[in-house]
Structure formats: C-alpha cells, structure tokens
Amino acid sequence: MTVTTGGPVVSxxxxxxxxxxxxxxxxxxxxxxxxxxxxxxxxxxxxxADKGVVLPGTYMLFALDAQGVPSTARFITVTDPAAG
Structure with a gap:
C-alpha cells in the first residue's frame, strides 16, 4: 500500500x-x-509475507521519525483475500 506523510519517516x-x-x-x-x-x-x-504474522483484523498503522516518535495512528483493516 502507499502511505503519505507530512514529514520525514524512517519506519x-x-x-x-x-x-x-x-x-x-x-x-x-x-x-x-x-x-x-x-x-x-x-x-x-x-x-x-508470512500470513501468520499479520492475521486478518483491525490494526493501527504508525509512522516513526528518526527519534522513534510515532505519528497519530490510522486504523486499517487487514483482510484475507483467499477467504472470499
């Protein structure tokens, strides 16, 4: 997925x-x-790639700056395309 940020992000x-x-x-x-x-x-x-790491469900996505300070989270939903 493509994510846009308002400033520099390292992870x-x-x-x-x-x-x-x-x-x-x-x-x-x-x-x-x-x-x-x-x-x-x-x-x-x-x-x-390992589907056992990110199970389907709701997650908070954070961007972290060079000091490790997280952004405000955005909620995303991960689905399993194989589940139909």
Whole structure:
C-alpha cells in the first residue's frame, strides 16, 4: 500500500487493536513493516509475507521519525483475500 506523510519517516509499524479479556490480550502484537520511498512524502509499505504474522483484523498503522516518535495512528483493516 502507499502511505503519505507530512514529514520525514524512517519506519512503519502495525499494532493490533486491543482485544483484552481477564486483563490479558493474547492477540496483541507489534509488527515492523518494510517500506520504501515512493516520492515526496510518500512510501510504499509492505506486509510480511508470512500470513501468520499479520492475521486478518483491525490494526493501527504508525509512522516513526528518526527519534522513534510515532505519528497519530490510522486504523486499517487487514483482510484475507483467499477467504472470499
């Protein structure tokens, strides 16, 4: 997918939306993404090839600057195209 930003970015990560029960969240995960510049303020961001890493569901997408400061998250939905 292509992502546009308002400033320089060094990396992108996904955080799975919370699904807590009994004070634990077995589905919580932080997934670093591969990205490449795609023009001024634009980046091509790729999900990991292993479908077991990013399960279908709702995630928060963060862009991180050179100091590791995250952006405000954007919610995205990851689907499994094979599921129809």
């Amino acid at each position: 992108f990560v996904l955080m799975r939306a919370v699904a807590a029960t009994h004070s634990t969240d077995n589905a919580q995960r932080r997934v670093p993404l591969t990205s490449a510049p795609a023009g001024t303020g634009a980046y091509t961001v790729s999900l990991p």
